[in-house]
Amino acid sequence: MMEGLIVFVLIGFAPFLFVGIINRVKAIWAGRRGAPLLQSLYDFVKLMRKGQVVSGTTSFVFRIGPTVYLGGVLLAALLTPVPGAGAVMGFAGDFLLFAYVLGLGKFFLILSAMDTGSSFEGMGASREATFSTIVEPAFFILIGSLVLLTGHLSFEGIFQTLNAISGYTVLVSSLSVLCLFLMLLTEGARVPVDDPNTHLELTMIHEVMVLDTSGPDLAFIQYASALKMVVVATLMAHLLVPPDLPAWASTGLYLALLAATAGAVGAVESLIARLRMSHVPQFIFLMTALAWTVFASVLFFSQGDF
């Protein structure tokens, strides 16, 4: 019961805070005071209470797209275990459903962008679909390597066993964290893959897909994207929280790591510029390379005598 409560509170607030921290870090870095930490929550409430402007060319796909997208991310969040609290739902093979339900959301997000018949939104949709083709296999290689290392087929089993094995998992863990951080930047549409603050449609990916979305639908999409970042950050935190801590300590450490991840995203965003669109695939391929490195080191260690 307690676990469920923690997860629901997290799902409710963490995404807004996560975005708030990113923006605060960027503001401080740039010498500004920055918006309140919960600014995106206020935006969410405001958007939820608005009416809508919809394009006359759209069909029902455009109307259900954002909702399905959010639904997919929500289910993925419920499948993600929280350190110290566990997952609302976890089973052998849950990581498959996790990745595929996010894929379902993406499918609808792409279609609702194409439904407007806008060339900008088509451009964003095309980029989103293309970059996913690199991210997804890398994610599966990474999780597959962790399955191989721990002998468990569920998120919970993997994370509980991973840090308890021996010293060498530190290497695997840190490589995996880096790999997942790249996934967070890509899936969360952050610099250097995408710039959420850009004003030029031609250089956007995620923002351009929602040009025609307004009101509650836009609120759903913004919240879902933030939640997606929190979900990936949760997976990252799992790799860093040591085992055998009392539940309250691991949850506390987890929250601190979540904030630190948000800070790291903000720092990256302050330090480097968005990559040229044609260089983005190379950046994401780094994730694939890292995933294969994880696999190689797991294979090396598990076959050797360590």
Add this chain to the structure above:
Amino acid sequence: MTLVLAGLGLVFSGGALAALAKGNAGRLISTITTLASFLLLLPPIYSVLTGGETRQMVLQWSEPAGMVRFVIDPLAAFFMFIIALGGWLSAFYSMDYMRAYREDAQGLSAYYFFLHLLIASMLVLVIVQNAFVFLVAWELMSLASFFLVSFENGKEEVRKAGLYYLVAMQAGAAFLIAAFAFMSFKAGSMDFARFSEVFHQDAGLSLWMFLLFFVGFGAKAGFFPLHTWLPLAHPAAPSPVSAILSGVMIKTGIYGLLRILLLMGPPEKGLAMMVFLVSLVSGLFGVMNAIAQRDIKKLLAYSSIENIGIIGMGIGLGMLGQAYGQPGLTVLGFSGALLHVFNHFTFKSVLFYGAGVVYARVHTRNIEDLGGLIRFMPWTATLFLIASLAISGLPALNGFVGEFALYYGMATGLLSASPGVILLSLVGIAGLAFIGVMAVLCFTNVFGVSFLGVNRRPFAHAPGEASGWMLLPMGLLSVLIVLIGLYPPITFPFLQQVVGSLAGEAAPALRTELGVLYAPVVRAIGLFALILLGLFLLRSWMLRNKRIAVFKTWDCGYQAPGSRFQYTASSFAAPFLSLTRAVLPVTRRLLRPQGLFPEDASFESRPRDLADVVLFSPLLGLLRKFFGLFTWIQSGKTQRYILYGLVFLLLVIIWIVGGG
């Protein structure tokens, strides 16, 4: 068995009757007889699949066939169901679709005759246990489908595609004939049961025989690099035929492989690895090429190659499990393969029927000319969307169900003790994920460009919705897609016997195993449905009595956007294709604008098939060159031909006199 014979007879005689009938009667006869035979076949199929006794019938025939056994075992029953259902649905769909060709009475007669012949021959070949009759049925199937593919033989491209198809099928059949002939020579009988003994006696022989069978059946199924006929034959055929070719006929190649596996027993490790890797390459290659296509039916044909690859990965996984003695892998591999055989039949048929509706209403297969069709044909669009989601393997639809078994199987393969299996499993997981996400790209592209947005070219007349005759088969299959996706366990009673026979495991144990595996998935999908319901309620509650203004799409302040401004399928796929240039050869023809007042400039790009460019074109070129050496024989002068005859006679006489 009586029911089966009656069903078979009905299909065959129905075809003959429909061919002879005048006017509309033919179409009606065809629909009724295929439905009746489907219903007649259902009870035996149901009973065999759910654990009833296998039905058998033995005929004594003259040489070379000898004893001919017709056996309905679970494997045969599984494929019979797909054939009979697919046959009926295509006949039903043809009711309206083929009306466009009603002037061509002769062509239509032939169409119905060969459609029924195709269904009947497929039914025979899955139940017969005799090499001779099997090959006869196999050839009948190839011939019948050749005539169906060349239905519109007035068109040059159709004739070409038909001939290519025929040659490819005969080349594949040559391998099968060789393999079967050798096997029956060794076994001293044409009966499959005797083959099994030969396989078990001689391991070296079974290796080579399996390779021959794999090439022969693989050419039919469409494994890389033997797939080149699919993207030619499917667009040429009328849509109900494409649906039956892709949904049903190519699966007979899968049936053949499984049948040989059943006879052969646990395979060599190397064979299992080969099947797995060839399938993985087929899957990747198929979907990559599908992304590059503009012709909707060509795209679907490449996607069939992809799905055959996924099915083959399941078979390969099952074989790996057998070879390495890991029953869990075997069960999951074969379950995944068979689930995907059925699932692919459902969604690929819907997609081809949908493409047929588009072709019948808009008269083009080029998706670049389409757009906004969802407003003209909302039902077709919705069903096409459901099938697109399913074929991308997304959850809550049946495509995910089969792929889940495969992923799970490969994940357990990671826990194996053998490094080979570990490596293959990880490569397989990454590969299947890559295939899945490329399918998302491919099908968001085809659905988004053809059905969403606005039409890119003016339609000659507003395209109407599909008729009930066309919607019913699509709707029926979509119900199956959703049902299996929401509640996978409904398939287990029909799966347990056939997977059990392949994996050599008791059916009840297998069913419990699958039940345990899928129970949490069912719960999670239920939860997902609840979440979606909640969100939709929240959304409509928030939007109640709010102003919803309808305006045009944001155009960046530009005031005169045209429908040609939309993103095209080519540009949607371009970023991805630029990453995969190495394996996707594209011919580009660019005419640059010249001078101060350029008059014409054009750009054309045409995706080409790597297997064709690297393998078949050079090979066929060499063959042509070789046979070119003998063209002087064909002089066209009658006197010379008479001379050839005389020389030949002379040689024969010398041979008889000298030798005898």
